[in-house]
Amino acid sequence: MAMITANDLRDRVSFEKREEVDDGYGNTVGMWVAQFERDACILPSKGGETVIAARLQEVQPALIIVRFDAETATITAEWRLIETRSGSIYNIRTAADMERRRRFITMLCEPAWRREPSPARPRAETSLSWRTAMTPPKAGDQFRMPDAEFEAILTRAAPKFRRSARVPSRQQRR
Template sequence: MAPSKPTSGELQHRVAFDERTTVDDGYGNTEGGFAERFKSWAAFRPRGGSEAVVAARLEGRNILGVYLRSTAQTTQIKADWRMRDVRTGDVYAIRIVDAVSDRYWVYVEVQTGVAA
């Protein structure tokens, strides 16, 4: 059975979406950083987690399903962007963006513990 769509009462998390930009440092080099594009209210749904061995250490990774209202801004989200929780400051790498399956909601799958 497909997961149920969120209600407006579940949109309790304020998130910001950042796009990678390149900036000239004045010495002929470019620096890659992130610039905030917009903020939105979101509903988080836990999707489980996993563990990975990195440098002989076990690291936990959490996967979240995030629902956003479909707007002109949220339909522009790309997989090379990152998402930040404005309240906690947590940074998430975007894995999957689905802006076409539902005309009312944009589904974004994000993951912690990986490079954004």
């Protein structure tokens, strides 16, 4: 690991600890409570992929280094930290004094969550039926017409179909 100096601590992070808080109705609710803020050095590591919910997710762990003091010595893997500039939330996986010189605490962290862009979905028009709006898009959907227009075409064509499909009566068959 490279030598870390005070000049490298360019980022600001806030540490939070999960505590049971009374909700006023006799129940306890787990909430993140802010503990303290420190200057930090955030070093992104090589990313990778992991299987989460039966699909591949990218994971980019980071090494986050803060100065050693009485408060930072209490950090455990049950805590999380928030980068104050960007609002990124990191789960702490490990926290230790790697150099064993009581100068810096090094934490291996992973992003807690990442908001993914929602896939583009076709907007349902008011003239389309619920069945049309609920079916997944297929090849040729750009040629699909609204139900009202389709019904109008069937209404115009209905007399022609009735005449051609009519079974002749017994008198006409003779």
